[in-house]
Every structure is written in structure tokens, then in C-alpha cells.
Amino acid sequence: MHVFIAADHGGYHQKQFLATALRDLGHEVEDLGTDSPTKPDDYPDYAVAVGKAVQQKPEAQGILLCRSGEGMEMMVNKLKGIRAALVWRPDVAAETRRDNDANVLVLPADFVAESDMVAISKTFLETPFSGEERHARRIAKMATLEEEL
Numbered sequence: 001m002h003v004f005i006a007a008d009h010g011g012y013h014q015k016q017f018l019a020t021a022l023r024d025l026g027h028e029v030e031d032l033g034t035d036s037p038t039k040p041d042d043y044p045d046y047a048v049a050v051g052k053a054v055q056q057k058p059e060a061q062g063i064l065l066c067r068s069g070e071g072m073e074m075m076v077n078k079l080k081g082i083r084a085a086l087v088w089r090p091d092v093a094a095e096t097r098r099d100n101d102a103n104v105l106v107l108p109a110d111f112v113a114e115s116d117m118v119a120i121s122k123t124f125l126e127t128p129f130s131g132e133e134r135h136a137r138r139i140a141k142m143a144t145l146e147e148e149l
Contacts, residue, residue, distance in 0.1 A: 001125050002028045002060040004053040006046035008072075011065030011109035012037035014117060018063070018107075021118045027125065047075035051082045054103050061125055062104035065117075069108035076104050080146055083139070088112055090123040097127035099135050 003022055007015035012034055019029045032049040034041050043066045050062040064072040064084070073086045084104035085096040088111060096102040105124045107117055129135070 002030065002057060003063060003125065004030050004032055004050045004057075004060060005063045005065075006032040006034070006050045007065035007109065008034055008041050008043040008046055009037050009039065010043075010067035011107070014107070014109045014114055015065050017114050018065070018117050018121060022121060022125075025122060043071045044075045047072045048079065050104060051076040051079035051084075055079060055081055058103070063121060063124075064104060064106045065109045066106075067108065067110045069106040069111075073106040076106070081143070083142070087120055087124065089116075090119045093120045093124040094127045097124055098130045099132075101129040101135070101139055 005015055005019050019031055022029050032053060033046055047064055050064055054060055054062045064076060066072045069086045073084050076082050076084045082104055083100055083102045084106050085102040086106045086108065087093045087096065088108060093105065105121060107120065
């Protein structure tokens, strides 16, 4: 799986750890920043970078990290076709992939242990969309409403 990953300074160390772990699992990981845990930066820049990358390569998945994950999730979900989910447990990762076909995983770096981030990410990347009619209908409705709003 091709994975675009990014974090602001608050998630830098966890991003570095997670990118290595995902590569070790055989994923192709493309790091879109930040390159420093101390340089001032703004999470919207990284959220947009990952969101646009996923828009351009829809078969890929995105992963974002910041301290709480909330700002990243809010920003990236403003991009057309992005369905990002803030996830803190593997079962939540599986559910959002199965039911919502989420294409961007957002992790709260201050609230999830690195080992749990690996388990969550692995589950997210390996769980397919169910394709069930009710879920497909809801995703289509979100896309339609996205155009109208």
C-alpha cells in the first residue's frame, strides 16, 4: 500500500517511528513533512499536503499526526473526496474503513502509544471497505452534499 504520512512538530517523533514501522511491514511510505520537531509550523499545511496527495492518488491512504489529531482531522476533511477519521484504537480503525471507506487516518500523538499506533495503522491499511449498499449509499450522499455545500 502506498501511504502518504505527515505530522506537525507535535507528532514528528511518532511519525518517524510509524513511517519506519510501516516500511518494515512492506508499505511504500512517502513522508510529506515536517522535517523538524522544533521548527515552528502549522498543522493545516501538512493536512492539506496529505489530502491533496490522496486526491491525486486515490488508491493510496494518508496518515496524519498531531498532538490531539483534532486540527488535522478538521482541516483535511475540508478537501473534496477526503474521508478522514480520528482514531485511537484498532477496532475504530477497522470500523471506519469497513463502513466509511475512510482514506485518511488521523492519530492523536499525545494520547496513543507508539506500539498502538502501529496496530491502529496496520488495521486501517489492511481493512477493506465492505461495499455494503447502505455504506456505499451514505458515502455517495456525502459526495453529493460536498458539492452542494
